[in-house]
Amino acid sequence: MKKYIKKTLKLVLIGMLIGGLSFGLINYHVTSFSDNYITSIENVPNSDAALVLGALVYKSGNVSPILSDRLDTGMEIYKNNKAQKLLLTGDHGRKDYDEVNAMKKYAMNKGAAEADIFMDHAGFSTYESLYRAKDVFGAKKIIIVTQKYHLPRAVYIARKLGIEAYGVPSDKHFYPKIKQYKVRESIARCKDYLLVNILKTKPKYLGEPIDLLGDGRVTEG
Template sequence: MKNRIKRVMIILSILAAAASCLFLLVDHYVQRTGSSYIINPGEAPESDAILVLGAYVFPDGTVSFMLNDRLDQAYELYKQGKAGKILVSGDHGRKSYDEVNTMKKHLIAKGITPKDVFMNHAGFSTYESIYRARDIFQVKKVIIVTQGYHLTRAVFIAREMGLEACGVASDLHDYGEVMTICKLRETAARNKDFFMARFLKPEPTFLGEVIPVSGDGRATDDNLPK
């Protein structure tokens, strides 16, 4: 009996070690692949759109520190003529919480014309944001903007989905201790999205009618997902 228990424990230990190795290998692969397409703002090619991935907005309608930096970086790329359209993508699955209209208002306040800002109201995750950018907004060539810890995964997903994607990091400030939590969560997210983007390829929560990013961004105003 003791020998049987010992064998079971050895097998479980081997399986746990193998799973840990796979976890770390996938994490490294996603980071290495995505990082090869991360560039400085001045090197960014002309693209169909600049994709800004959402983050927390406060109840009073102001953007969080990290989201503010993403929007500021996208604004600079827009001013440089890297893309004529900005696609803001985030959570607007309920009326009481709205990332995308807050993001659009922020950009309009900086002087961007409303027709150049598209809103993806159903960007509930990085994977869904990129899937909908491709299938709903017909984006083929994209500059993704978010903080560096998140950017390698986003670019990896986009390249796996067939987009000609590059990334520009928006680490414009020191975000303090929150980054420790973000980086730990990101390790698990890179593993999840590796299998989602490469093998499982599930459809997002919502799809809907096509709204080409080459058109007028006002077509997405108050367009809650259905």
């Protein structure tokens, strides 16, 4: 019995070591791969669109600070003519919760032309947002906008899906929950590494192709 317990404990420890090593290697691989494509607004190559990843919107319809920073950075890219269009992607899976229309309203208040704003209503995750950017919107060359902790995973997914993607960080303020975000992000990197390299799962929703260089008003809803 003691031999059985020792053997079991040994196998558990080996499993934990392998799991921990894999976790660390995947995180290192994703971040080091993406570092080459993360840059400033001044240095980012001109692209078809700035893809702004969604985040929390309050019940009032106002965007959260982390999302307003993303949108402000996206607008800087747009106004500096680094991107012709804005692709705002987020969660609009329920009638009582709508990230993308709140994002559109914010961008228009900052001076974006309505025809230049595309909304992806089914961007329920980073992986789905990037998959749909290519499959639905035909994205070929984009600038991804989100905070530093999130950018490596987003750029990695996009590049592995075949999009020429660059990242511009949107860290304009201190975020009180940043440590929690970073812990969750390290786990999400492993999850999406498996999704994009092995499982290659399709998003919950796809749909008819939309020309990202056309009129964004076709995405109203």
